[in-house]
Amino acid sequence: VFNYQVKKRSGEVQVYQEGKISHSILRAQQNINKEDKALADKIGKLVAEELKPQFEQEKILGTDEIGDVVERVLIDQQLYDIARAFIIARERQRQEAKAEKGLGVIDDIGLSYTSIVVMKNKYLQKGETPKGCFKRVAKAVAKAETDKKNRSLWEDRFFTVMSTLRFLPGGRTLANAGTANGQLANCFVMPMPDSVEGIFESIKESSLLKKNGGGVGFSFSRIRPKGDAVAGTSGKAAGPVAFMKIINEASEILQQAGGRRSGNMVVLHVTHPDILEFITCKEDEASLNQINFSIGLTDKFMRAVKKDKPWDLINPHTGSVVNTVSSRSIFELACSYAWKNGDPGMIFLDRINQDNPTPRVGVLEAVNLCGEQPLLAYEACNLGSINLAKHISGGQVDWSKLAETVKIGVRFLDNVVSVCKYPLKKVEAVVKANRKIGLGVMGWADLLVKMGIPYDSKEALGLAEKMMKFIRETAWNTSEALGKEKGSFKNFKGSLWQKRKYKFFRNATLTTIAPTGSISMLANCSYGIEPHFANAFYKEALGGIRLPEINKDLLVKLRQVGLDTSNGLIDQIVANGTLQLIKEIPDGIKKIFVTAHEIEFQDHVKMQAAWQKYTDNAVSKTINLAADARVEDVIKAYILAWELGCKGLTVYRDTSRRVQVLNIGYNKNTKFEARNPKQIQNSKIKIQKKDNCPQCGTKLFKAEGCAICPACAFSVCSL
Template identity: 30%
Template sequence: MKTAHLQPADRPITAADVPMQPASWDIWDQKYRLKAKDGRPIDETIDGTCQRVARAVAEVEATPELRECWYEKFLWALRHGAIPAGRIVSNAGAWDHKPATSTINCTVSGAIQDSMDAILGKVHEAGLTLKAGCGIGYEFSTLRPRGAYVSGAGAYTSGPLSFMDIYDKMCFTVSSAGGRRGAQMGTFDIGHPDVMEFIRAKREAGRLRQFNLSLLITREFMEAVRQDTDWLLAFPLLAKEVEQDQIDLSDPERIVWREWPITTGLTLNGIGQVACKIYRKIRARRLWDAIMTSTYDYAEPGFILIDEVNAMNNNWFCETIRASNPCGEQMLPPYGSCLLGSINLTPFVQNPFTAQASFDWETYRKVVAIFTRMLDNVVEINGLPLERQRREILSKRRHGMGYLGLGSTLALLGMKYGSPESLGFTEKITREMALTGWRTALELAQEKGPAPVLEQDFTITAAMLRQRPELARDGIQEGDRVKGKVLHARYSRYMQRIAELDADLVAKLAEVGARFTHHTSIAPTGTIALSIANNASNGIEPSFAHHYCRNIIRPGKKSKEKVDVFSFELLAYRHLINPQAIPNAESAEERLPEVFITADDVTPCQHVDIQAAAQKWIDSSISKTANVPPDFPYEDFKNIYFYAYEQGLKGCTTFRFNPAAFQGVLVKEQDLANTGYRFVLEDGSEIEVKGNEEIEYDGEVHTAANLFDAIKEGYYGKF
């Protein structure tokens, strides 16, 4: 017998009617619910959390009347799909209980100068940043390669990877605010002499496990791979080295000229490039194969197309970007910071799983507009620990609004993720967010003033004229002084794209300035999607599976805990259509519709196509992972990255389940059941068990997979 769900005749059925699953309540309670020192809950419900956050952010407004007005509007938006990032949900309005915490998820370190003082100074700054609850990214290719001579010490350096180990240990030791372990990103230039060591670093058990790793890939390198030519591995020479050793800078066998983020004490040519010593040559395809092999086996390093990042940066006139936040959705300059927020798309679906299924565009635009003001207000309560971080975010007022639940929403609307229809929906949902956000940016600038950096005057340089030839066509010459708001609105490549849709808007932004320099990015949204959004699909992704296991850190537990979770669309289908439906059912009565696909059902090209459809209207970047099954052919795998490059993406990441290398956060029961783990006992005997079997060890019960991973990676008993 089927269950009927009654609704008022004048009210469409919506996905918001689906009850929360236990795992979602549990994660909210552990991660985001405000509690007193003695563990007493202060947030009684999730709505209580929303009220706390709305009140804290509305307090930024200028008058009591405005504070009350915007409190009500912010709370309405939070009840209709707006979800601030985890640091805001956890820390906004919680300062009486944890005063030293930040509302900012994303930061990037200042550039790490090649000296011991600078390296250790940045470790100190990073420790303070992680302690405040922020994630942080660094570029490490500014450090001399292994074996280079250090004249001040009269010795040879151990290279950048050895210093990364220091940052890794610091991050593991520093317990981030809110019970959150620190998150770091390490980036590395593809032309650095130690690039091969960076690529292979995570092959060593337990090494750099507090880092995500990404290579800074240039167009020059990609074309060298395409043409199968040599690639030069080089590092800058100090000007004093050139003079002391009388180096011939015109010798192409010894010297190559390259762009470099730090120029102090170096030798520059007429276009700002730095003289670099060539350490060795390598075939570009050999290096490419090393990257692909590591990514296939270990899911790292990731892939940042750094030329595209800088070319499309709204702040192209005042920033050079070389690093990102830990998940790659925010490419930031030195000391750059950005706050995040996502809109859950599933509540806007009316009459899901029916021929009348539709998306409520009017309410969506209203939520985007209110949420834009809300995120802008968060800048004022940033809680960042370093003065240079605070100056940076107050000057540019960056925020990154994105969405979550795209995969779930497509299923509710009856679309297959990756289909032409889904690409059109993805582009529209992103375009509408962008247009509404920039219209709000103008309104806020007219009310409160533009981002301060946009009122500054910038001197036009020869490099700027090379990057933007249209400056000269408009009569602007080298040495002229131009307002940041003009360079931002009229000459950034992204805002030129917005102008194709609304030229009047962009013209007014060039005249008035925008309230913020950046508006959008799509984050992975892992725990906010699982908790507050009832396990709607993460960010821009399809659902990983419809019933799977999530490995979570539970304070006091010696290995990660396996928690059963269900996709939001499965819960919605069971609640609204068929309570008996299950994944992979053989009987027609229990079968799910064909639109219920998972990450492994999506081809790599479809993953890239979805990302490209969104990236067109995202001014920062997107955290996106192309999941492939364990038996996915290696030769096909390699093509994913070239396809991403050709589609103009800013980055690309893949994941293939490989239990020999690591235990993922999200795991399918079938993969665990098919994987054996061997343990050596104290008497020398061995036992072999399946990954999903439970083992009692050291006074606790663990899954075999999680126990094996904790021991192998060295984190057993350290949470």
């Protein structure tokens, strides 16, 4: 053992450790399916002997100098295959180090290159390190604790779960906590009344929310239909779609003026007379590019669809029936457009209101941008997610560790409600009266592969229900304890919790499976409850460096069965986009490492339903379909989702965002029944290549309702 020092690429100086050399040799052996610890230790000792004269002369050596000696010793010992694997691994480390250096961020907690990119682009303040970011957030959120000693205790706990990537809050909390902005909520719902004055007041208020970083949901169901009479004037009503265009334009102007890209979700009730125009309002894929939109469906409507019954369209202003159409035709038209480009989505309003915790306060009519958070008007929700991949030990779920993280996560998010600076007093009043939070998960696909469970299996569905039930029960118990300690939420009286015989309860809702695009990349884990979208791909780093991104669990499995992962096997996986076409890979591994587009849509829906069963709010997940899927498959997916108790659904057919259907425009004089799925499916298409990230060029993929870049975290949420 030498008492000498090593200078790392980051500039940090550490004491030389022979064991680290042995470990690096062992990793190189594993890359070529060899594992001889005795040999690795022997090489470690030989390297130490070679280094001794240099250390005595220089005192401090750089990691590159030490690496050169390791290479020389391996070659001298005629261990050419291990030397080759070591050199390849070392070159990748050099490339990553070069790319990281170009970012100008000091990594003081050991993050991946992609994680550092995400932190720099989205969360770090000027001159801040990742550790500094987590300390800033922990300190700001712990300020909700009134006792100084308690505050210090929880600050440490909050920092620990974030810095170890066990739990991460939503993006606005990471970016704004402890700053002058202080707006920590990601999502809001605003009212949309049936008056010009009310509509433009809502647009003004929602713009203030977006300015500080937040997506906004609306229900347009109260707006009178297009062409309806307007009292006191000779004019006619413009209708919901016209006001959608105004909101879209306002959002674009706000973004151009330097605001953060946010977005809008518009919901229209299926009884609204303008429902057909609403469904087809994104005929041109470039239009309404700041808006997601979903149809609000009821159980009555879905039963009518199954029996092919007529459906009344009702003027929300007068309450009178203005038209009767085929329920199935409305549904099939919506499914046809979802098949075409993913819009509109559908939310099931009756299912949502079954879980409405405060029915006396109001009915839930709208959801946030990605649909996972039903909210009342002027309400917001603070979100955070547990990294399930960090809660596994010895191939099994570490339930005690998971319980601890849930308890810390609930308290963290409840504190966020208290310390958040709300742009509008109305929002602050409603949020603090209900104290809704949304604790969710990410890393589900990672956990499954570590446990050797195929995503599309009954075992996976059973584990999903078991885990979410455990998380919900732990979260509920924590909220009950917080209610005793700090007081129940103001609208507790008459709430669902009082009916459930609770005497104290801190939060109206506790669990949500939200999109985790950016924070999943920061945590270096799979997105939400989504399956893996690729097992290997190349990402474009700064300076034009192409870095291979490989599923580390896959590497372990391949080595275990004797496959050499240092040769062209990874290139084959990237080129094929799947393991299924590579003969050398055993079928057992192929089943475990199945990707999103290899999973049947029914299994996607069943997985969403399994998590929804024990989730207070809703679940954000994309139901992926193959490029050759038919409209009938989309129809079946939505019906299955309703039957299984999902609160909403988003579908994405592979490549559908790259196509533009021609000559299929809605004409109010055309009989609606003529617009059937096969007409749209069989119409001509024009290919428009839009599937690469505009920031770094890496291929985008669809997850949790968003187009996401796996390299730089660029995201366009269904817009």
